[in-house]
Amino acid sequence: MSADILDRVDDLAGSGRTPRVTVVQSSPDVGLDRFAGWLADLDVRVVRADLGEPLPGPTDVGDGLVVLGGQMSAHDDATAPWLPGLRDLLAVVSATDVPALGICLGAQLLAVARGGRVEVDAPPGREAGVVEVRWRPEAEQDALLGALVARAGRSSRQPSMHADAVVDLPRGAVWLASSATYPFQAFRIGSAWGVQFHPEASPQTLVAWAGTHDDTDTAAVAASAHEHDAEVAATGEAVARAFADRVRARAGAPAVA
Numbered sequence: 001m002s003a004d005i006l007d008r009v010d011d012l013a014g015s016g017r018t019p020r021v022t023v024v025q026s027s028p029d030v031g032l033d034r035f036a037g038w039l040a041d042l043d044v045r046v047v048r049a050d051l052g053e054p055l056p057g058p059t060d061v062g063d064g065l066v067v068l069g070g071q072m073s074a075h076d077d078a079t080a081p082w083l084p085g086l087r088d089l090l091a092v093v094s095a096t097d098v099p100a101l102g103i104c105l106g107a108q109l110l111a112v113a114r115g116g117r118v119e120v121d122a123p124p125g126r127e128a129g130v131v132e133v134r135w136r137p138e139a140e141q142d143a144l145l146g147a148l149v150a151r152a153g154r155s156s157r158q159p160s161m162h163a164d165a166v167v168d169l170p171r172g173a174v175w176l177a178s179s180a181t182y183p184f185q186a187f188r189i190g191s192a193w194g195v196q197f198h199p200e201a202s203p204q205t206l207v208a209w210a211g212t213h214d215d216t217d218t219a220a221v222a223a224s225a226h227e228h229d230a231e232v233a234a235t236g237e238a239v240a241r242a243f244a245d246r247v248r249a250r251a252g253a254p255a256v257a
Helices: 003-010 083-093 107-114 145-153 203-210 218-227 229-251
Strands: 022-025 043-048 064-067 100-103 117-119 125-136 155-161 165-170 173-176 186-189 192-195
Touching: 064 083, 064 107, 064 229, 100 155, 107 117, 107 165, 107 186, 107 192, 107 218, 117 186, 125 186, 125 218, 145 229, 155 203, 155 229, 165 229, 203 218, 218 229
Parallel strands: 022 043, 022 064, 064 100, 100 192
Antiparallel strands: 117 165, 125 155, 125 173, 173 186, 186 192
């Protein structure tokens, strides 16, 4: 990666303006959901890659980058021809000081972009509904997850809907969380975080996703989503607010109380 790219990305930070975040969406049914409200004090610009909108270059993402989930796999370049460019974007941005967050497919793309490995239709099967995510000691002081872990303790419930999984972390990544089914639920590499779960997902969204998969008990997903919604919403908001704080810090903007 050239020093010129890094310098140009660094030049994006400024003061006296609303920090800007680029969000890349890869499927029509996997949007910002609750994050739209929790990031409302930022200048959020959504790129609909699934509709053919071009990806930004690494110097054009602004002060932060969010890569959402999707119905395709991290290797499905024929179906989603923007994925190679998105992997390249994550590789570059994660090596700068621009905060990035990959969710589900976004986390898998981040892992592959930095040299990790993702398995399609991993043998444990689909992880669906609200699952227990166990925080590793490394998460306690993490800039994105530390406040959540301090409040939640050793574990918290998170929405999940995936069959593909990260099976090898990139070299140099920090392992932050696991579940009973899949070990790599959260990790950090450079300035980027990947979370296999969906902190942005409302019960309505999670149930809608469940209905698209024949291997999923939609009624059970609905029951767990509604039963644990208060906890899920609180922890999801904590992730969104912490990410926004990292974006504002990078932009030189004051924190929001």
